[in-house]
Amino acid sequence: MLNPAHIINQLFEMQSRINEAGMTANFERNFKRLYSLFEEEGYIIQDLTGEAYTESRTDCEAGISGKIGSRMTITRTLKPVIYQKKDGAVQLLQKAVVIAENK
Template identity: 50%
Template sequence: MIAIINQVFEIQQKLQQRGDTIADRNFKRIYHEFETLGYNVIDPAGRDYKETDTDIEATLSGGLSTGMKITRVLKPIIYQADSGLQPLLVQKGIVIAEGEQK
């Protein structure tokens, strides 16, 4: 299932890069189906990057600095429901983080 989620995410990213929003509704429905199966898919794009984040693996563009943001997501963060307990991290997000341009 993780491989399918990653493929759907990658297709969505490629369409967004082209500015194509025709399938947005379909992607929302697919992600809803993932949630009903117990998977929570998180796109951390735009989130502040902190060295203490345990749910992502980041490549830092330009080195570590203050005010870093996640600018590109190669793989989303995926959690799986664990019988009413704390959700289980099944895939760390693979991201690129960049410092603020001055």
């Protein structure tokens, strides 16, 4: 049985690398569609880049770059956070792996 989290991670990595190569526009529709397929299966996928980082966030494992401060931001998401909706409840399936910095 395929592990959906592994596929989502590969998809996320591909998208990040395509973004870095400046080719986002060419594949935007395809990625949107692929993510929507997972959403239909009950997976909620989140890229945490740009969000505030706090010590209460147990949805991610952070590598803290630079000094710790009161206004930490997630500057890079290496693995997205994945939730799964099942029988009306939401469960954390995979914690994100992120880099947090004081901005």
